[in-house]
Amino acid sequence: MQRRLKKEWPYHMLLLPGLVLTFIFSYLPIYGIVMAFQDYNPGLGFIGSRWVGLENFQLVFQTPQFLRAIFNTFYISLFKIVLQTLASVSFALMLNEVRLTSAKRIFQTIVYIPNFISWVIMAGILLNLLASDGIINIVIKALGGRPVQFISNRSVFPWTIILSDVWKTFGFGTVVYLASITSIDPELYEAAVIDGAGRWKQTRYVTIPLLVPIIVLMVVLALGNVLSAGFDQVYNLYSPAVYPTGDIIDTFVYRLGLQNGKYAIGTAVGLFKSVISCTLISLSLWVAYRFANYRVF
């Protein structure tokens, strides 16, 4: 026991500063969760406010639009995660084949840039591109197709959201995956070459298997956010015409008017999101461990 402590104490010491700050700033305020069960009044505080049990939860869960928003959130989020991962990994692999280092850097920078453009601006650009007389519909018409109402047709809208988000943010994943590829031990490739593997086989048998852990990690982390399907994006693109398929939890809560201090309902929904995310993450960890014998965290 003592030997173990002696061997491990440097680890504890290294962790200490982060632990202290995290405890202070992330754990101390956690009592705010009680607000979900209160008719919170800032003047009365957390102790003085009236307790209402599950009233806040009842209020949102008996609203059909909220249940619909939960479904939409899952739908949009899950497709975003899957396609995002595919796009990021493929693009990282494609970039990896670029030999010219400077070109590689430039490409990598460029695909990361849309991440900096806020959705307010991007939505303005998209609305113009996707309008019935916008460039995309002009092309569709020129090819003999029928114009698509990307924004106001409720069955198309979720896919407008999913695909535009994948396009805007895949550069983020690309940076991570490319950094991972860069960190692969060159000796492994050398060994593969000796075994007679070409570029494709190297990618197939060395790069991709070594990327799996980071891919799993990124997906699991994304699952932690599965109930936030991209507030800024949806908010700037949707309209009442597409509420049935496009409204997500966060936009629904936003319209509640958090400005007016409806903190309690916001907190209740937040708690619900936490519990679901927690379940999903645990589930995915268990699956990864059980079926691939792989520890994510």
Next chain:
Amino acid sequence: MRKIARNLLASLLMLTMVLSALPALAQAPVGTREFVPIPEGNWDAPYETVVNITTVKGAGADIVYEDGDTHTSNPWTRAWLDRLGIEVTHLWVDDGNTQYDSKLNMTIATGQLPDTFKVNYVQFRQLMDAGLIMDLTDLYNEHASQRIRDYEKTDPDTIKQSTVDGRIYGIPEYYYGIIDQPKDLWIRKDWYEDAGSPALKTVEDFENLAALFMEKYGGYGLAISNTLEHLFMTGPMFGVYLGNPANPNAQYFWYKDDTGRIKAGIAHEEFKTALQYWAKWYEDGIISADFANADMNKMIQDLVNGKAGMQPHYQWQGWHVGPNLVAAQGSDNAYMIPFPFPTMDGSQVLGQVGFPNNRVIVIAKTCENPAAVMKLLSFTDHIMFDADTVMTEEEFKGFTDGQREHTPGSLEIIDPMADMIQFEHVLHALKTGDTSELFTAGMKKKYSDSISWINEKNPGGLGAYLQQGFDGCAYDNSKFLIDNGFIKRTDVWGPPPVEFDKTINTIDIILNGVMEIIMGIQPVEYYDTVLANWYAQGGQIMEDAVNASYGGQ
């Protein structure tokens, strides 16, 4: 690699030093001054020893100060200190006014209340429940200026909303007047004149004009946005009065039906007539096929582009669309002018007036010198709206240049007749050329802006000109409605009752249903189902609460 760690540490240390050198929060100078004592009870009598008042404020981001001045030290704070002996300290300033409500809620949560601050009605109710704010009745009657107290004569009902059991707990900040509320139908002037300035009395007249515009200039007829905010402004054409779905505090407009029951506009029978017409307009192309894509920017873009020549809008349309339209079309005649809405039978349309007061000024029970707050409010009002105020030109500029009339923040109270008086003076000055009676910053600015449009065709002046610069301007239309009683006043003159908290996002049901009907996905009869859903999911609760609180049947 120790080097890395060392460098990290060194840079941290250096930063710490740099940071500590960052100037501390500026504080107004403290000092005692000698004053000639003035009899007690006069609001302008200064304190003999300086008293301190703490407050918080949300400030407009475009307020500009002279060099060295800040939100917390400027001509206003100096005047409060010099003339009243009151030193005002700001616990915080929310620049841009984006987080005022959140910051205030959290400040209340910390338990460290400023002496005085402005709250919305939800916060007012919470502070009352918590017993944190002071009874202001006696203070108000004894220490506030006669001018401020006279606002009750202009609008006797608003102060009742912050009066509990006959005692005043909050003083309304008031508003610029109901003259700014009625909306207009804005029409491209050049197109309208080319069409021979046809009469615009009936809905049919409107539809004919729209058809004419579309035939001549292409595009569509009426520019609206996807929140339905602008389409809902056309309700009065069909005798129905609707809220603004984009404003969470005014989503419904409540008024009595024939039986005396207060109902939301969307629940009145006439709303179906409106729906019928809207659906027809969509089918005929008067409403754009892309209206569901049209956010505010897109709507303006279409107007500026000449894709549409009509728009329902507020009296400030001339700022919103005007200058860009003129610049883009390259013509001094290409701008939009306001018309009263036509109606089904050609009768006079009514101007819609909702409850306009957003916030009330309260004083914390912990405040030691509450009378000082009354003095401050009276002083601010005196400087900004009192025709009898004597000031040097320099002082006036100090208080009002660079939007500084909004500097007092939580200590600002507005004359509910301000814009009506302003309009009368500005129009008079424009007609006679006599500028001697322009006594507020607002009047001077609106006058000089209007003049710059009239004389130099400066597009920046178009907004003021269209709002109050000529016979037939937006305020002229509104004034006509007010003077002749053509007003539809809400029967809920106050904030939503507390029961509204038991409903959520009910407006979604209506908006989605309305959009589907307009776009032809559903027939007009479908609205019965929509409305039934609305009642089932909270509409009934709201309607009952409103009738209970505001005396409906």
Next chain:
Amino acid sequence: MHTVTRGMKVFRVFNYTAIILVCLSCFLPVLNTLAVSFSSPAAVSTGKVYFWPVQFTTMAYEFAITNGKFLRALWVSVVRCLLGVSINLFMMITTAYPLSKPKSVFGARNFYMAFYIFTILFGGGLVPYYILVNRLGLMNSIWSLVLPLSVPVYNMVILMNFMRGLPPELEEAAMVDGAGQIKTLFTIILPVLKPALATVGLFSFVYHWNDWLTGALFMHDPRNYPLQTYLQTLLTNFNDMLRQSGSDYYQLLARMNEQTGRAAQLFLGLTPLLIVYPFLQKYFTTGLVLGSVKG
């Protein structure tokens, strides 16, 4: 020497074309935004601005820069980023390293890991957070912006994953030489992790640079606003402000509109990033050179 097969050549052409198309689609919106930021509101409203400014004007930038608050806010942001990224990197490194050890080497690791994962899932909301910052006396100080999120768990986990991917021999060699864990971390591990550090450093920088809400909440004096908070105050609720009749916000509209203003905000916000990026770039594509270490 590699022999370049025919298939390889075809692939390369295809690959480059695809990459360039994707990059183009990512870059054109930026170009468009840049053009908008330098165009007159009238030109923007007619939808005539594509990739080149129409009726060139710098009004939107002047509006943001001229009133003296800009440079101050920029300075606050620079300080915040230097401080925030340093703290983040330090904390991420010292946290990720022990957590990258398997349970057999570091017994308490799973407990600590759970401790951190919990924080990304559950939070108490803004109100108690504000009360805490107030109690700690950090209000209106730059520390309120850099201390609370000192361990960005998400990025820390990514870094930890990179560390786990390192060959164990790397560390064993150092240990045999008698170096302790801390010394090993700083002398052996970090140098080979430059691409990973640059990546998480970039994310951390972007977070600190773009975050505007905490600035608005915790800075009581607008003169202490970071750049993005300041720029946000100029533009949020642009239309809402217009609705407040009687106020004169709408006079701004003649000079610029929301679109041009936002576009300018974007580029003012981007500039420093364009300066920082090349420095980080060097590390992004630096391969792992283990040879020298392994000896």
